[in-house]
Amino acid sequence: MLPDNLGYLFDSGLALTPSKAAVLQGDTVLTFAELDARANRMANVLAGLGVGAGDRVALLFNNDFRFLETLFGAMRLGAVAVPLNIRMGDEALRYVAEDSEAHVLVASAALAERGRALASRIPAIKELIADGPAAEDVLAYEPALAAASPTLPRRTTAFDEVCMQPYTSGSTGKPKGVLLTHGGQIWNTDIMRKALMADDTERALIAVPLYHKNAMVGAVKPFLIAGGSLVILPGFDAPEVIRAIDRYQVTYLTGVPAMYKMILAEKDALARHDVSSVRFTMCGSARYLKS
Numbered sequence: 001m002l003p004d005n006l007g008y009l010f011d012s013g014l015a016l017t018p019s020k021a022a023v024l025q026g027d028t029v030l031t032f033a034e035l036d037a038r039a040n041r042m043a044n045v046l047a048g049l050g051v052g053a054g055d056r057v058a059l060l061f062n063n064d065f066r067f068l069e070t071l072f073g074a075m076r077l078g079a080v081a082v083p084l085n086i087r088m089g090d091e092a093l094r095y096v097a098e099d100s101e102a103h104v105l106v107a108s109a110a111l112a113e114r115g116r117a118l119a120s121r122i123p124a125i126k127e128l129i130a131d132g133p134a135a136e137d138v139l140a141y142e143p144a145l146a147a148a149s150p151t152l153p154r155r156t157t158a159f160d161e162v163c164m165q166p167y168t169s170g171s172t173g174k175p176k177g178v179l180l181t182h183g184g185q186i187w188n189t190d191i192m193r194k195a196l197m198a199d200d201t202e203r204a205l206i207a208v209p210l211y212h213k214n215a216m217v218g219a220v221k222p223f224l225i226a227g228g229s230l231v232i233l234p235g236f237d238a239p240e241v242i243r244a245i246d247r248y249q250v251t252y253l254t255g256v257p258a259m260y261k262m263i264l265a266e267k268d269a270l271a272r273h274d275v276s277s278v279r280f281t282m283c284g285s286a287r288y289l290k291s
Helices: 011-016 032-048 065-076 090-099 109-120 141-147 182-196 213-225 238-248 257-265 267-272
Strands: 021-025 028-031 056-060 080-083 104-107 127-130 162-164 203-206 229-232 252-255 280-283
Touching (some): 021 032, 028 032, 032 065, 032 141, 056 065, 056 109, 065 162, 104 109, 109 127, 127 141, 162 182, 213 252, 238 257, 252 257, 257 267
Parallel strands (some): 080 162, 104 127, 203 252, 252 280
Antiparallel strands (some): 021 028
């Protein structure tokens, strides 16, 4: 049975294998039960700040598992997650955050200072949660989660409720917010799971940005809904990808053509590491023009 709220997309893994690894990042391993509890804690933190259904929560993250628990936590409240493209310039990023009408901004440790600068320029943002040391104008991420309850009453979510508001790149004008619904995203996730024939034995490696659809549609959503595991790298580095495949016994990768070209060029690293666990890959986010 599929959930009505995208924030609960790993219900099957939680019910069947709660102690299995859902997310692996460096030496950090989160089981399905731990990911669920942390998503609930984040939902309770946000609720304590006044966030409710329909409110926008902006996410300023590099590749970090905290992006996922913040994303799911916001959705569980019925709030709308706004993933920010950290590769945008400051003015474009400010425009997107302001246009989204987000009142809360959540940032990773690596982007805490940029988050502080961004929040200071947008009067609508009343609260900044950032991973790292506490400060007068920042709610420290981990202490806030630790103080919050790991349980959350489950609300009924309508099919057409908006769950995410990613923005276009702005290549033909200002970036535009795209309203994605819980029902549409659950349907899309289930279709992708079936198309990829993903199951609970898979380990998907993510080296592309988590805020981008390549990662979300090509790995995060279909593999978590299938009860599989995610291996998160901070970014793309061909030798590191090869090492991670060996270390975590990765079965699947998603990426762009240039990434695979660079991986295949690392002949020494490929000879030193066992990459035979890879069962298949997906390639996207590229455009080919005929001359």
